[in-house]
Amino acid sequence: MKGAHWDRANAGVGLSVLLLLALGRGWGPAESAATDGKLPLRLAYFPNLTHAPALIGVGDGRYDKALPNVAISTRVVNAGPEAMQALLAGEVDLAFVGPSPAINTFIKSKGQALRIVAGACDGGASLITRGDVSITSVRDLDGHSVAVPQIGGTQDVSLRHFLVANGLKPRERGGTVSIIPVANPDILTLFKRRQIDAAWVPEPWASRLRSEGNGKTAVDERDVWPGGRFTTTVVVARRKFAEEHPEAVREFVAAHAATVDWIQGHPREAQDSANRELQKLAGKPLEEKVLREAWSHLTFTTDPNPGSITAFAQAARDAGYLKDKNT
Numbered sequence: 001m002k003g004a005h006w007d008r009a010n011a012g013v014g015l016s017v018l019l020l021l022a023l024g025r026g027w028g029p030a031e032s033a034a035t036d037g038k039l040p041l042r043l044a045y046f047p048n049l050t051h052a053p054a055l056i057g058v059g060d061g062r063y064d065k066a067l068p069n070v071a072i073s074t075r076v077v078n079a080g081p082e083a084m085q086a087l088l089a090g091e092v093d094l095a096f097v098g099p100s101p102a103i104n105t106f107i108k109s110k111g112q113a114l115r116i117v118a119g120a121c122d123g124g125a126s127l128i129t130r131g132d133v134s135i136t137s138v139r140d141l142d143g144h145s146v147a148v149p150q151i152g153g154t155q156d157v158s159l160r161h162f163l164v165a166n167g168l169k170p171r172e173r174g175g176t177v178s179i180i181p182v183a184n185p186d187i188l189t190l191f192k193r194r195q196i197d198a199a200w201v202p203e204p205w206a207s208r209l210r211s212e213g214n215g216k217t218a219v220d221e222r223d224v225w226p227g228g229r230f231t232t233t234v235v236v237a238r239r240k241f242a243e244e245h246p247e248a249v250r251e252f253v254a255a256h257a258a259t260v261d262w263i264q265g266h267p268r269e270a271q272d273s274a275n276r277e278l279q280k281l282a283g284k285p286l287e288e289k290v291l292r293e294a295w296s297h298l299t300f301t302t303d304p305n306p307g308s309i310t311a312f313a314q315a316a317r318d319a320g321y322l323k324d325k326n327t
Contacts, residue, residue, distance in 0.1 A: 030197060031112040045096040046079065053096070063255050063256075076318050084113075088105065097121065101152060113239060120235055127199070138165070146159060155200040186280075208290055231305045271291055271292065
């Protein structure tokens, strides 16, 4: 995988508008004060550690305290395409999501659906293989089955990109690699039952596959990105909501930034806080060993990393999800 770095300089995808039209740019005048109750704001995020700012912001009441005139309701989803479908349907106003679904939705809507308003997390995705299978690189996936959380999600796009980079194709394109979309909890079950050979997943699922499924890391995505950095999670706003309620979006992003600052300054407390929220959502907390290991793969930041997003757009094109090279 040493020669498989994504070429950001040659990505050639004109997505600067996606990032430039962020807070305070390209939106309407500040909204007037609400006169009949709080403004409803519907927020989507995943029950993953890569979405820890959302887990902590919601679970600790940080968002509610920072936005006293906003009534935040939440929607927990399995993966990015599900969140983007809800956004397109007008059922979600803000979402924590991977860059690939955000890019696909932006381009396919001709820029009308959403805006990226902040980064949230870098790193924290890996190709994990079963301990009894001889897979040590993407090239070794020839003839094997690989699970991803959802078709069109960020890990799915990464997998397909790196298959192409290594001369492989998925079976539906005449190749030899079976890509199986399965919700993260079910990936763990299939992995334990030896019904899949590998999985490209975010944290904490990568660490859980290693700990609970006797898995091993074949590829840590940090090793195939320049500088070891790649965007895993961004915050997006539904464009119509952002235009109608720019102040609410600004306040949410400020609350998000404050949460990220707190996470950076209080890593142990942040891990415990995120784990408490995961327990509420999943019924049980992560084991401490898994929690600490998974957290070590993550960097929380409000920087969306435009170079990484452009590279993901090229990867989505390589995977066949985007067709128009002039987009």
